[in-house]
Amino acid sequence: MRKFDEKAVFSVFAVLLFCGVIVSLCVGKYPLSFTDIAGLLTGKIQNSMKSRVFFFLRLPRTVVALIAGAGLGLAGWVYQTVFRNPLASPDITGISSGANLGAAVVIVVAGNSAITVASGAFAGGLAAVLAVAFLVRSTKSNTTSTFILSGIIIASVSKAAIMLLKYYADSDSGLAAIEYWTMGSLASVTMSKLSGILPFWIVGFAGLLLLHRQIVLLSLSDEEAESLGVNVRLSRFSVLSFSTLLVSSVISITGLISFSGLIAPHIARLITGKRDFRTMILSALTGAFVIVVSDIAARSIGSSEIPISIVTTFFGVPFLVFFMLKRRRNIT
Amino acid sequence: MSLLEMKNLKCGYGHRNILDGINLKIESGEFCALLGLNGSGKTTLLRTVTGIIPALDGNCTVDGKDILCMNEKSRARLVSYIPQRTSPVSGISVLDYVLLGANPWIGLFDSPKAGFTDKALQITRRLSIFEMKDEDFSQLSEGQKQLAVFARVLLQDTPVMLMDEPDSALDFVNRHKILEKIASQVHESGKCAVISIHDPDFALTYCDRIFIVDGGKILCDICVHNADRTLLETGLGKIYGKIRLLGEPGQYCMTKIRN
Numbered sequence: 001m002r003k004f005d006e007k008a009v010f011s012v013f014a015v016l017l018f019c020g021v022i023v024s025l026c027v028g029k030y031p032l033s034f035t036d037i038a039g040l041l042t043g044k045i046q047n048s049m050k051s052r053v054f055f056f057l058r059l060p061r062t063v064v065a066l067i068a069g070a071g072l073g074l075a076g077w078v079y080q081t082v083f084r085n086p087l088a089s090p091d092i093t094g095i096s097s098g099a100n101l102g103a104a105v106v107i108v109v110a111g112n113s114a115i116t117v118a119s120g121a122f123a124g125g126l127a128a129v130l131a132v133a134f135l136v137r138s139t140k141s142n143t144t145s146t147f148i149l150s151g152i153i154i155a156s157v158s159k160a161a162i163m164l165l166k167y168y169a170d171s172d173s174g175l176a177a178i179e180y181w182t183m184g185s186l187a188s189v190t191m192s193k194l195s196g197i198l199p200f201w202i203v204g205f206a207g208l209l210l211l212h213r214q215i216v217l218l219s220l221s222d223e224e225a226e227s228l229g230v231n232v233r234l235s236r237f238s239v240l241s242f243s244t245l246l247v248s249s250v251i252s253i254t255g256l257i258s259f260s261g262l263i264a265p266h267i268a269r270l271i272t273g274k275r276d277f278r279t280m281i282l283s284a285l286t287g288a289f290v291i292v293v294s295d296i297a298a299r300s301i302g303s304s305e306i307p308i309s310i311v312t313t314f315f316g317v318p319f320l321v322f323f324m325l326k327r328r329r330n331i332t
Numbered sequence: 333m334s335l336l337e338m339k340n341l342k343c344g345y346g347h348r349n350i351l352d353g354i355n356l357k358i359e360s361g362e363f364c365a366l367l368g369l370n371g372s373g374k375t376t377l378l379r380t381v382t383g384i385i386p387a388l389d390g391n392c393t394v395d396g397k398d399i400l401c402m403n404e405k406s407r408a409r410l411v412s413y414i415p416q417r418t419s420p421v422s423g424i425s426v427l428d429y430v431l432l433g434a435n436p437w438i439g440l441f442d443s444p445k446a447g448f449t450d451k452a453l454q455i456t457r458r459l460s461i462f463e464m465k466d467e468d469f470s471q472l473s474e475g476q477k478q479l480a481v482f483a484r485v486l487l488q489d490t491p492v493m494l495m496d497e498p499d500s501a502l503d504f505v506n507r508h509k510i511l512e513k514i515a516s517q518v519h520e521s522g523k524c525a526v527i528s529i530h531d532p533d534f535a536l537t538y539c540d541r542i543f544i545v546d547g548g549k550i551l552c553d554i555c556v557h558n559a560d561r562t563l564l565e566t567g568l569g570k571i572y573g574k575i576r577l578l579g580e581p582g583q584y585c586m587t588k589i590r591n
Contacts, residue, residue, distance in 0.1 A: 084419075210441045217435060220419040225417075228488065229408030229436030273425030273468070277443075302446045 006278065009271055013285045017066075020292040024062040025054070027300050032058065060194045061186050065281020065295045066288045067201055068186070072257060073287020075243045077280050078208055081210055081219045082239055082286050083144050089262045090247045093147065093240065094154035099251050101158040104165045104178045109250035112177040118196070118252040123182075125248030128154050129240065143222065183307030184255035186295050195284045197249040204246030211239055212277050219275070258309045259316030260290045266323055290315065335360040336381075337374030338490050341390035343373065343380040349388060350376045352548040358526065358541075359437050360491070363518040364467035366528040368545030369571055374528035375416065377545070378494045381526075382413040394492050408436035412490040416497050418481050422470035426461060426480050427452060429469045448487065455483045459513060473529050475506035486566065493518075493525040499534065506529075511538040532568055536577075536584040546571050 026032050030053045032040075039045035040054050072090070079088040090096055102124015106117050135150035164179070169175045208215070214235045217225050222232050251257065264287035265279075272279045294311040301311070334357040342545040344350040351375040358364055376454055379385050381392055387400050394410040406458070412433075420464040421429070430452045444452075456462045459479045464472060469480060478498060487536075498514065499507040515538045518525045529535050534554060535542055544552040544567055552567040557565075565577055574589040 013336060108493055213435070213443060214440065216424070220432075221415065221417075223379065223382075223413070223415050224419055226384055227382050227408060227411075227413035228405055228432060229405040231404045269423060273423070274425065275421075275427060279423070 009282070010285075013282070013289065017285065017289055017292070018270075019067070020289055020296070021062055024065060024292050024296050025058050027296050027298075028053075028058060033317060037138045039085050056191055057189075060191045060291070061189045061295070064186055064189045064194055064253065065292045067198075067205075068257065069253050069260060069264075069286075069288035069291030070202060070284040071205060071246045071250045071287070072261035073268075074205065074208055074284040074289070075247045076261035076263075076278065076287065077265040077268070077283040078239060078243050079214055081275060082236065083148065084219055085089075085144075085148075086266070087185070087262070090243070090251075091155065092151045092301040093244070094128040094132050094151045094158065095125045095244055095247055096256055097155040097158035097162075098131075099248055100182055100256060101129070101161050101165075103181045103252075103255070104162050104169075107177045107181070108165050108169050108174050112173060114190070114193065115196070117177075117181070118193060121255075122197075122200075122248050122252035124158075125251065126244060128158060129244045129299065133237070133240070180307065182309075184251075184257040184306050184309040184312075185305065186254055187299070187305050193211035193253045197253055200245050200249035204242045204244075204249060207242035208239065211235070211242065212280055215239055215280075216275065232307060254308070256309060257291065257312055259320075260287050260294070263316045263319050264290060266319065334358055335362075335395060336526070337393045338381070339391050339393075341377075341380065341392055342388040344388055345376075345385060350548060351380075351545075353390065354550060356543070356550065356553070358524050360522040360524055361519055361527045362540045363515050364524070365539040365540065366526065366541060366545055367530075367532055367568070367571065368528070372545045372571075373548060374545055375496050378413065378496050378526065378528060381492075382405050382411055382494055384413070387454055395492050408488065408490070410490050411492045411494060412485045412488045412496055413493075413570050414481055414485060414495040416500060418477070421471065422468060426472065427456070427465040427470055427587050429480055430456060430465075430483045430487055433484040433489075433571040436488060449569045452483070452487050453546050455486045455520050459483050459486075474501045475503070475509065475537045478502060478506070478510050479513070482510065486517065491523050493523055495525065495527040497528055497530065499529060499531070507534060514538070532572070533584060534565070536586075537582065542567070544568070544570055556569070 022034065025037055026034065032050060032054060036045060036050055037054065040051055075090055077091060079092055080086055083092060099121040103117050103121040106120030110116050131154050132147065132150040135153065136146050139146050166175055166178055169178060213273040214230065217228060217230045218236055218239065225232050267286045268279045268283035269275065272282060294308050294315060297311045298308045299305045336358040338354050338356045341354040342349060343354055355379060366377065368374050380387050391398055392400050399407050399410055412425055431444050431448060434448040439443055456465050459482065461476055461479050461483065464476060472480060498510055502510060511534055514525055540556055542554045542556060543550050551570050554564060554567045561577055565575060568586065569575055575586050577584045577586055579585045
């Protein structure tokens with residue numbers, strides 16, 4: 001097994017993330033300079049416009065980019081490990097389609113107000129996973145393939161319902177809002193939204209970190225895990241609950257962000273060559289970096305902001321192609 | 333009191349009764365083989381004792397403690413199990429793989445302490461896979477993988493070790509190697525092991541007792557060292573038909589008599 005220089009890798013990531021955060025704090029419609037930020041943080045600048053932009057828009061947005069990326073990266077690692085599937089992502093338990101449906105319902109019924117849409121998406125994500133858990137329970141076979149099948153069923157039902165909603169939605173405002181939500185954006189992030197989801201995010205993230213050894217044990221077959229003293233049902237349920245909290249807290253305020261949860265664990269594994277605790281942390285760091293950079297790109301590429309999933313997808317596809325080619329070389 | 337005791341143990345899936353009233357007493361230091369044809373219920377018995385499938389009736393004790401109503405963790409301190417096909421894990425070093433065996437002994441959120449790592453290294457040395465401790469588990473050969481799995485079981489350090497065809501994926505040399513290592517571990521440490529196996533020659537060479545399983549019952553319980561050739565031939569004949577044992581005690585070789 002190839003050894004990697006742990007300290008070097010983590011230092012490089014720390015520096016990259018730090019630079020990303022600084023740039024993210026500066027770039028935008030109302031640019032701030034590095035000295036502005038230093039001044040605002042030390043209290044030397046009292047300029048009300050600058051301080052409002054920084055504390056109410058730029059800072060929460062950057063923090064959300066960090067925690068969204070870290071959350072999706074970590075959850076991606078967890079899903080790929082627990083489901084023993086390199087292509088697993090939060091979609092596998094129906095969570096994103098559930099959140100999507102929740103957001104769409106709220107948009108059509110109550111209009112496009114930020115807080116209610118976030119709550120609707122959060123509830124929708126949880127409901128979808130609960131429905132999947134219920135389906136799995138009623139089949140009485142708690143295997144990963146049952147989870148995947150149930151996820152597909154719930155995702156399909158949600159998609160059908162979303163199409164119905166789109167069909168009846170007001171084509172000027174409602175339809176556009178639903179579509180826009182599925183493309184993800186950090187543009188509407190505010191301090192109050194951030195503080196609303198942060199507790200859920202922390203519980204989910206911390207829970208997964210604590211359970212990291214159980215997650216690796218769950219990558220064995222159920223009978224092997226059980227013979228090693230793992231309560232497979234309870235462990236899998238807890239792991240999925242924590243990752244559901246984590247992912248739905250993120251996408252409830254960002255909308256759907258494609259690819260980052262899928263790509264981050266692969267990049268991390270490419271660096272460490274392993275699937276251990278350090279890879280898990282690195283996967284979160286990679287996710288954070290990807291989202292911070294994508295968000296910077298989303299607000300600076302065009303004359304107006306573009307949705308973040310456009311950036312993450314264009315960023316992610318070359319990686320997928322690379323991994324596919326690498327895989328083929330390994331097999332032959 | 334025997335180390336592993338089954339009393340009237342009924343096993344099966346749901347309402348399908350596969351094994352009907354198994355009674356066995358296995359002492360410490362005994363290496364036992366379950367011999368039976370495909371579908372005779374060897375795997376079902378092992379899975380029931382491990383607690384992977386619930387017993388339909390009867391009881392099973394280790395050191396007098398009822399293991400059927402224990403939780404996974406307490407049971408995993410008494411009984412370890414290697415399934416026929418172990419999971420194809422990748423991205424985990426051999427040492428970390430062996431350390432998975434520490435799970436029943438540490439808290440849910442804890443990581444294995446240095447003591448476990450030392451012990452794991454010792455075990456890898458004893459099984460001569462020390463040189464591969466940093467390799468990726470998925471890169472090992474089948475023989476090395478089986479040794480790594482056995483190392484994990486040794487770290488789990490249970491008085492009872494159950495293994496479902498631990499030799500099935502291995503070549504001739506590696507089969508001898510793994511069975512020899514299991515036998516010596518069992519004899520040195522006073523544990524007991526029950527394996528299912530298809531090749532009676534290997535069972536006769538390495539195991540102390542042989543259970544012949546057929547029709548949902550244990551037809552014969554043969555103590556290999558005390559049994560003479562005729563007794564062994566009659567016992568094995570119950571499932572294999574007309575057979576003859578060639579060779580000497582300790583290295584028997586079974587052949588089929590053709591009509």
